Amino acid sequence: GQGVEQPAKLMSVEGTFARVNCTYSTSGFNGLSWYQQREGQAPVFLSYVVLDGLKDSGHFSTFLSRSNGYSYLLLTELQIKDSASYLCAVRDYMGYKLTFGTGTSLLVDP
């Protein structure tokens, strides 16, 4: 089976950065995705990684270490509107479905 863990809350300051962590355990890893979910809205896809290392997508960057079962989403030059929940999801070996973590609620203070 698969387990995905995330810290519940994270706070940071506008103009700085925030790192949202995700750890997972899986019997067969086939990729990891990050989603952003604003209050009362649907999740929106941000990034997908399957290889180790850092994937830079500008405002959002994603790191993956398969040997450690660990990923993080790095948000730089934070804005107030980045306040949202960030969901980590692991793709199963067959590739049919995603298992989500409980999400990290990021609050960006002025």
Place this chain on the structure above:
Amino acid sequence: EAAVTQSPRSKVAVTGGKVTLSCHQTNNHDYMYWYRQDTGHGLRLIHYSYVADSTEKGDIPDGYKASRPSQENFSLILELASLSQTAVYFCASSPGTVNTLYFGAGTRLSVL
């Protein structure tokens, strides 16, 4: 315009009643999913489908049925609604491999 449309957007149901949640997608995707979201549990997969007229059980299928009459439509049926099924339900679609899920706006279901 929205490519995954859910209806209704909110519903109040009585315990023991039947509830049907509908989902329609115009993405031309083969895969469709039903998730529920509860505080403290995140998104949990109920049922999914990768072809019309066929559905698969997800991680928490008990108390739910699913129907996929066409590529575009995927329904979630609660035959006997219970208090524990109060949650927000999301439908999603994806192309052949689930790198990216495209979610509907969600249905807020309250069972009283």
